[in-house]
Amino acid sequence: MAISETNYTNINAQLQPKGVTLVAVSKTKPAADIAALYALGQRDFGENYVQELTEKQPVLPADIRWHFIGHLQSNKVKYIAPFVYMIHGVDSLKLLQEINKQAAKNQRTIACLLQVHVAQEETKFGMDAVGLAALIEAYRSNKAQYANVLVKGIMGMASFTDDQQVVKSEFAAIRRLFTTAQASLNDTAFDTISMGMSGDYALAIEAGSTMVRIGSLLFGTR
Numbered sequence: 001m002a003i004s005e006t007n008y009t010n011i012n013a014q015l016q017p018k019g020v021t022l023v024a025v026s027k028t029k030p031a032a033d034i035a036a037l038y039a040l041g042q043r044d045f046g047e048n049y050v051q052e053l054t055e056k057q058p059v060l061p062a063d064i065r066w067h068f069i070g071h072l073q074s075n076k077v078k079y080i081a082p083f084v085y086m087i088h089g090v091d092s093l094k095l096l097q098e099i100n101k102q103a104a105k106n107q108r109t110i111a112c113l114l115q116v117h118v119a120q121e122e123t124k125f126g127m128d129a130v131g132l133a134a135l136i137e138a139y140r141s142n143k144a145q146y147a148n149v150l151v152k153g154i155m156g157m158a159s160f161t162d163d164q165q166v167v168k169s170e171f172a173a174i175r176r177l178f179t180t181a182q183a184s185l186n187d188t189a190f191d192t193i194s195m196g197m198s199g200d201y202a203l204a205i206e207a208g209s210t211m212v213r214i215g216s217l218l219f220g221t222r
């Protein structure tokens with residue numbers, strides 16, 4: 001399946017005036033498709049699976065910023081720590097500590113987003129407001145121990161539904177969690193709200209998203 005240059009151009013035209021970053025989600029798609037989008041200027045790519053990412057990374061240009069957007073098990077951090085740019089799914093202190101440890105081993109700093117759960121759908125992943133506040137406080141009060149991670153913001157997903165009101169209110173809830181976390185951290189580096197996918201990115205941007213993760217509109221259905 002070829003990439004859609006038309007969609008890429010249209011999406012960029014919507015994002016660029018607002019300064020929203022596009023992460024092109026390339027999971028399950030071949031390296032050739034990533035190279036094609038790279039040739040159009042795209043540099044941020046998102047992957048969900050550790051093994052797939054570690055296979056693609058060495059065969060693609062070194063200046064790609066790789067975003068890990070899937071669920072990451074602590075014991076797999078070491079495989080992506082040498083090169084990953086940002087990890088979106090941090091939902092426990094244990095995972096943040098392991099990312100810090102593996103980043104230090106590689107003499108790197110890895111950007112992290114804290115994953116929150118606001119959607120109606122049941123999922124094991126993402127923190128509620130209480131869990132988020134606890135993680136933020138543990139990080140804030142002990143920053144010297146986290147010298148190799150940079151906590152940049154929040155990541156979240158809305159429900160898969162055609163009901164725009166539900167999606168809107170969930171994005172608004174993610175934004176409120178971000179604002180609260182930002183106030184308690186008081187850190188200008190904490191500036192990223194990663195929300196919005198192919199089906200709902202326009203609503204996400206209206207709600208204040210600064211980073212969208214778009215796959216199927218660019219690479220075709222999976």
Ligand SMILES: *Cc1c(COP(=O)(O)O)cnc(C)c1O
Binds near residue numbers: 027216
């Ligand atoms: C797959 C995926 C996306 C992209 O989804 P599309 O609907 O194809 O745009 C975005 N975020 C996460 C976390 C994903 O797993």
